[in-house]
Amino acid sequence: MGMTGLLGVLGGMGPLAAADFFRKLVSLTPARCDQEHIPLVIYSVPQIPDRVAAINDGGESPLPAMLAGVRALKAAGALRIAIACNTAHYWADELEREGGVPILHIADAACDALARRVPRGATLGLMGTRGTLAAGFYQKRLAARGYGCITSTDEEIEQLVHPAIAAVKRNALDTAAGLARTVVERLRAAGAAAVILGCTEIPVAVDHAGPDVAAHCVDATHALAGACLAWWQGHIATAARAQ
């Protein structure tokens, strides 16, 4: 199996979110021993220009730094790339084209996961950075699948969502959990059947808040882990048939 390639994980945006993705992927894998787990390399080099600032405020592009990560993962043997950051998916097409490795898109994974539990026609809450909301890749996919979508107000994003994300990045999980709980409650009060946690820091905060909050959420990190596992299981089945 060591010769059949591996999963590349582009992390570092931020590191705790990448660690959360890693743990969820391992926990989800029905392995009986080490050797049945998915081979992977995680590139977690967080010295990358801020993604939200680049999208919304004309800040320095993080694309060159992310491309360096994709290329390092490709050199290590990556056949697919998972990006443990929603906002970074703004550059998913360029990363895939210039990096030369297919990307398992987190919004595809999240929408597949929610389609299994939320009936078509329902309205979803979307929690994410200003950058992710401006990029529109969730809204586009939700509309295509027949879902409505509501988001937090600009004021709520500045006062609750971004501070929750920043708190996770500095390991202040109690603070992050309280803020995330409030955002989930407000989106539900506004009519959301469930809330998509469309920023990989947010599931860390929501898991810390507890199962009463998590129960109303679609965890995009968990969904991406599921998509990676499904890809890997298909990959090794194909490799086994080819032998």
Add this chain to the structure above:
Amino acid sequence: MGMTGLLGVLGGMGPLAAADFFRKLVSLTPARCDQEHIPLVIYSVPQIPDRVAAINDGGESPLPAMLAGVRALKAAGALRIAIACNTAHYWADELEREGGVPILHIADAACDALARRVPRGATLGLMGTRGTLAAGFYQKRLAARGYGCITSTDEEIEQLVHPAIAAVKRNALDTAAGLARTVVERLRAAGAAAVILGCTEIPVAVDHAGPDVAAHCVDATHALAGACLAWWQGHIATAARAQ
């Protein structure tokens, strides 16, 4: 900072232990934002021959597979290697010599950590695989620092320690936690002032068991994370002075 190198993490032995190390390292880092976290690459390719079987039963050597990992980490820019597996440190000297990157040894880190809380002359319990106990790198360091060392019996290792480790590798944490609790209790009853968790699966089990068990233990994974952080802080301070 992106140009000043990074930490290489050799994982995959097993994957949940590597995820635990990653989370502990990130949580321990006093970063205020992504960019202040440690840049690292984790090589978690678990298709490696069994380490305990190689040491104790003449099984296939895992050294070539581990060396491939060290070389991939070096190619990605690693200046130091942390190995998220105690048993694998049996090959630490060869990995360092043939891989060409200095290794931050987990037993040095654990002994430094325990020296800060356990008085010289005390007896420590050592919990690890048959391979780690046979290798003797913990016992040698403990003796050099003036500590006594007791281990589980061969029967306890086969019936409690190895099954706890195997349970973590297949994500059966409740089972693992119960077994680990029993081992810690027996070593304490036999006179251990504290128990060194000298296998990176065991802290996952003990953390799951709860703080009443963890309080009596020295977590080698956590200690290694601390050693990595200390190395990185020294490294960036030196790099800053050189500019």
